[in-house]
Each structure stands twice: as C-alpha cells, then as structure tokens.
Amino acid sequence: xxxxxxxxxxxxxxxxxxxxxxxxxxxxxxxxxxxxxxxxxxxxxxxxxxxxxxxxxxxxxxxxxxxxxxxxxxxxxxxxxxxxxxxxxxxxxxxxxxxxxxxxxxxxxxxxxxxxxxxxxxxxxxxxxxxxxxxxxxxxxxxxxxxxxxxxxxxxxxxxxxxxxxxxxxxxxxxxxxxxxxxxxxxxxxxxxxxxxxxxxxxxxxxxxxxxxxxxxxxxxxxxxxxxxxxxxxxxxxxxxxxxxxxxxxxxxxxxxxxxxxxxxxxxxxxxxxxxxxxxxxxxxxxxxxxxxxxxxxxxxxxxxxxxxxxxxxxxxxxxxxxxxxxxxxxxxxxxxxxx
Numbered sequence: 189x190x191x192x193x194x195x196x197x198x199x200x201x202x203x204x205x206x207x208x209x210x211x212x213x214x215x216x217x218x219x220x221x222x223x224x225x226x227x228x229x230x231x232x233x234x235x236x237x238x239x240x241x242x243x244x245x246x247x248x249x250x251x252x253x254x255x256x257x258x259x260x261x262x263x264x265x266x267x268x269x270x271x272x273x274x275x276x277x278x279x280x281x282x283x284x285x286x287x288x289x290x291x292x293x294x295x296x297x298x299x300x301x302x303x304x305x306x307x308x309x310x311x312x313x314x315x316x317x318x319x320x321x322x323x324x325x326x327x328x329x330x331x332x333x334x335x336x337x338x339x340x341x342x343x344x345x346x347x348x349x350x351x352x353x354x355x356x357x358x359x360x361x362x363x364x365x366x367x368x369x370x371x372x373x374x375x376x377x378x379x380x381x382x383x384x385x386x387x388x389x390x391x392x393x394x395x396x397x398x399x400x401x402x403x404x405x406x407x408x409x410x411x412x413x414x415x416x417x418x419x420x421x422x423x424x425x426x427x428x429x430x431x432x433x434x435x436x437x438x439x440x441x442x443x444x445x446x447x448x449x450x451x452x453x454x455x456x457x458x459x460x461x462x463x464x465x466x467x468x469x470x471x472x473x474x475x476x477x478x479x480x481x482x483x484x485x486x487x488x489x490x491x492x493x494x495x496x497x498x499x500x501x502x503x504x505x506x507x508x509x510x511x512x513x514x515x516x517x518x519x520x521x522x523x524x525x526x527x528x
Contacts, residue, residue: 190220194266194278194296196287197227197235199251200375201433201452202476204231205343205459206326207281209479211240212341213333214279224275226290233434234456237345247290254286263293279332280311300332325476342479343459347441355438359431367402368394368520369440371448371457372416373409373428377498379470380449382508384412388419389513390447394520395423399444403428404436404453445520450476458483463523465516469508470495484519486511 193214198204204227214223224243225235228251232244248262249255266275278291280301288310291299300313307314315332322328322336330340356363372387374380391401401420403413407429417426431439440446440456445463448454450471457464458478466478468487472494477485487493493507500507 190222191218191277192222192224192275193218194245194275194291194294195223195225196278196280196282196291197225197231197247198281199228199231201231201234202450202455203281203325204234205345205452205455206476206479207329208238208240208343208459209326209341210279210281210329210333211238213330213337215240216341217334230433233432233437234345236434237347237437239344239346249286256286256289259286259289260293263290263295266290266294280307281329281332285310302328302332323474326479343455344461345437345441345456345459347438347460351434352438352442355431355435356442358435359427359439361402361439364398365400366398366442366444367400367439369443369446369457370401370403370416370424371405371446371451371453372403372412373405373453374449374451375406375408376451376471379495379497379499379505379508380451380468381412382449382467382469382511383505384415385419386508386511386513387416387447388424390516391416391420391424393513393517395420400425402439404431404439405429445523447516447520454478463520465519465523467508467511467516469493469505470497470500472496482523484523486516486519 222242225241226245226247229246235241235244275296277298278296280288283302283304285305285307288307292310299311301311302317303314322331370387395401401424403426405428410429413426413428417424441460443462446457447465450468454466458480461480464483466483466485473485473487488507488510490507
C-alpha cells in the first residue's frame with residue numbers, strides 16, 4: 189500500500205504557492221506516496237492545479253481562529269475515517285501551536301515541523317530554523333522534506349486552453365484579447381499596495397485594442413478597482429470580485445503581462461510563468477520573491493523598508509508612491525515587443 193502523507197497548509201494564497209516546491213520534493217523522494225493537504229477552502233483551487241497534490245481536505249478554521257475542541261474533533265474524524273486513516277506522517281507548515289493540533293489528535297505517528305510556540309508534545313520531529321541558510325520562505329518549507337537539492341523545483345500551476353476559454357465565457361470576455369492584467373490588491377494591508385492613481389496612469393500608458401487592461405482581485409479589491417477605472421478614463425476593466433480564484437488563475441494564464449503588488453496573485457502569475465512586474469513596498473523580495481525567471485522586481489530599497497507593517501508607520505508611503513508608472517511601462521515594453 190502506498191504511503192499516505194498529510195500536509196497542514198498555510199492560510200495565505202501566496203504562501204500556498206511557495207509551498208509547492210516542498211510538495212514536489214516529497215513526491216521526488218517518495219514517488220508512490222499519496223499527498224493530502226488540509227487547507228482553507230479559498231486555497232483549494234490552487235492546490236487542485238498542483239500536480240503533486242492528490243486530495244484537498246477543507247480546513248474549516250479561519251486565519252487566527254483557535255477552536256480547540258473543533259480541531260480535536262476534526263483530528264478524531266480523520267483518524268476514524270477509512271479514506272483518511274493510515275497517514276504515516278504529517279508536515280505542519282505553519283508555525284503556530286494550533287496548526288499542529290489536528291495531526292496530533294489524528295494519531296499520526298510522525299508529526300514534523302519547525303520548533304515554535306511550545307509544540308514539543310504536538311510535534312515529535314522538530315526542525316530548528318536556520319534563517320541565514322534559508323532566507324526565503326520557500327526554502328524553509330522545502331527544507332522540511334529533507335536536504336535541499338542544488339536547484340529547487342519551481343512552483344507551477346496547471347491551466348488548460350479549455351479552462352482559459354471557460355473562464356472568459358463565464359465572464360463574457362472576448363476570446364481574442366491578450367490582456368495586460370493588474371492585480372491591485374494585497375490582503376495584508378495598504379502598505380503593500382501601489383496607489384490606485386499610479387495603476388490608472390499605467391493603464392492609460394499601456395492599453396491597446398488588442399491588449400486591454402483587466403483588473404483581477406477579490407471582492408475586497410472591488411472598490412480600489414473602481415477607483416482605478418474611474419481615473420483611467422475607460423482604459424481598464426474591473427473584474428475584482430467578479431471572478432473566482434479558479435477563473436483568476438485562468439485569466440492570468442493568458443495574460444500578455446501581469447503587474448502586481450506583493451500578493452497571492454503575484455505568486456500565481458509567477459507559477460504560471462507569465463511576464464510579471466512585481467511591486468514591493470513594505471515587504472521584502474528577499475523573503476517572498478516571485479519564483480519565476482520572467483519576473484521583474486521593483487523595490488526602492490529605502491532605509492525604512494522593508495518595515496513589514498500593514499500601514500506606513502512614517503505616513504509618507506514613499507516606498508510605493510515613488511514607483512513611477514512610466515518606469516513600469518518601460519519595463520513592460522522591454523519585456524515584450526509591441527506586437528506581442
């Protein structure tokens with residue numbers, strides 16, 4: 189019987205993408221193993237597009253939610269469920285105490301993760317994090333699977349022509365367009381978001397009839413999407429909140445280029461190997477860079493950044509305000525010929 193492995197996934201979309209090299213190494217080391225992933229429902233579409241993942245078990249707990257008794261009950265259900273029983277090991281990617289509860293209560297023999305938050309009882313194979321050796325989050329996840337190879341596998345999401353056509357059909361979008369896609373949101377906070385007026389100025393610079401600008405994001409980004417469209421004088425289409433994550437994946441997969449804040453959709457674009465301009469403000473490209481050779485990173489590297497704050501603590505927001513739309517437009521033009 190093939191070995192069964194349970195992975196407790198991160199809560200954030202971007203972190204889920206950065207965990208894919210870890211999944212790939214697990215499969216490389218144990219090709220016949222079945223990998224099930226316990227993950228929030230919003231990240232299930234991502235995991236379904238990863239060839240290494242065999243099944244997704246929905247984690248019902250919101251980010252930061254404790255719910256000790258409910259986590260114990262879920263662990264007991266996994267232990268008693270014939271389809272889920274028989275896990276030989278579990279990997280806990282988040283560093284929180286509560287994230288290790290489910291595999292503990294499921295009775296999984298080997299429970300593996302990093303030391304942190306007094307998880308001595310919950311995890312029985314605890315790794316010590318070496319931040320100097322593994323400065324990137326992707327490396328830290330991957331190291332749990334064993335010694336890192338010289339070259340790590342890169343994240344890669346699947347998107348077929350049929351899926352891309354279905355997404356456009358569902359959203360009533362033209363099939364012949366090759367859009368420039370903007371991802372103006374960032375779930376973490378406004379300090380990671382390029383100003384709406386800058387996105388609008390860029391839309392006016394780069395849109396053409398063949399290459400329209402489409403804004404893609406969650407319902408939380410709908411308002412800023414409308415602000416961009418209003419300032420862009422009709423040169424952008426706001427799809428924020430109109431598309432599911434699965435549809436967003438397929439729209440991005442057919443993009444001429446993607447311009448994004450440091451967000452989950454930035455990592456989606458990188459995993460789809462689309463030409464990408466990634467805008468960094470309060471966060472660090474040294475920690476969570478887009479893992480793609482087609483990505484161009486813009487970071488002003490100010491003395492006050494990265495601060496990792498949700499809002500600019502100094503009030504000037506120079507790290508993002510100072511990124512000129514003309515600079516981004518020049519990068520797009522250098523990446524792709526006008527006829528692309």
